[in-house]
Amino acid sequence: KPPRLGPPHSRACARSPGGPPAAALRAAMNRGGGKNKKVEIAMIRRELTGERHVSLTRLAGDTGTDEGEWRSQLIWQNFRIVDCTQATALVLGLDHPNFCEGKEAAAKNSAELFEGQLYDAGVAGLPLDRLSSVHSHYFGSGFERVVGKRLRAFVTDRYEYDDKTSRVRAPTKMLNAMRKLEARDLVEEQKEWHEQTKDRMLNKPKEVVKPPNFAPSQTVFDPDQRPRYASTKMQPDELEERGGGFDGKGGGKGATGLF
Structure with missing residues (x-):
């Protein structure tokens, strides 16, 4: 009798080395919290009500x-994300003038995601399968199901697609425009850094001049601080007491009675 592999979600994970598929994630969510896709999307939309934008990390929770992960994929599929692959990604709220949702938001998110990938690839471009796998990683579902259009038709309308090699390249004008924007951002950052450095130099706080570190002067005579001779390790007074003084009258016994 073959051993059981556990619940359906565990079996799906065992069959998929890359991680649990979207269907398994949805099944786990339905079993765990009783949530479904429409209810979760409505909850996310409620959190975006009255906001211009909300941080993606805050809205998605622990991915x-x-x-x-399932909640993050729902956001990618249904709401517009700006700077989608950055740590500072923002989800546009209902009060934002560019707010959109549904397939329109998914198409714009897909375009921004692809443009970033194609810009990094440069003139060499990327295989169509690579874009498909990257899209599936963030959206958790098939491209046509999310966007409502085939991936090949989508990239053909927006980018340069080679049928023979199945590679997608960003148009030269788009690459040049993105490079100009990047160069402009670098120039602005450099100007800001120079202004901050100049401001720190001009408004540098005055340092209080500290007195030199001299040893404190001795105000009370301390006999123990007097110098000692290196040979005897004694002070002059101690030598006088032991040797009888330095008046020329020695205490030794010399030759007497000669005169």
């Missing part, structure tokens, strides 16, 4: 868990 290290099945629930957090």
Whole structure:
């Protein structure tokens, strides 16, 4: 009798070395908290009400868990994310003028995601399968199901697609424009750094001049601080007491009675 592999979610994870598929994640969510996709999307939309933008990390929660990963994928599929692959990614709220949702938001998120990948690839471009796998990683579902359009038709309309090699390249104009924006950002950062450095130099706080570190002068005579002779390790007074003084009258016994 073959051993059981556990619940369906565990069996799906065992079959998929890259991690649990989106269907398994949804099944786990339905079993765990009784949530479904429509209810979760409505909850996310409620959190975006009255906001211009909300941090993606705050809205998605802990992406290290099945629930957090599933919620993050729902945000990618249904709401517009700006700077989507950056740590500072923001989800546009209902009060933002560029707010959109549904397939329109998914298409714009896909375009921004692809543009970043193609810009890093340069003129060499990327295989179509690579873009498909990257898209599936963030969205957790098939491209056509999320965007409502085939991936090949989507990239053909927006970028340069080679049917023979199945590679996608960003148009030269787009690459040049993105490079100009990047160069402009670098120039602005450099100007800001120079201004901050100049401001720190001009507004540098005055340092209080400290007195030199001299040893304190001796105000009370201390006999123990007098110098001692290196040979005897005695002070002059001690030598006078033991030797009888230095008046020329020695205490030794010499030759007497000669005169």
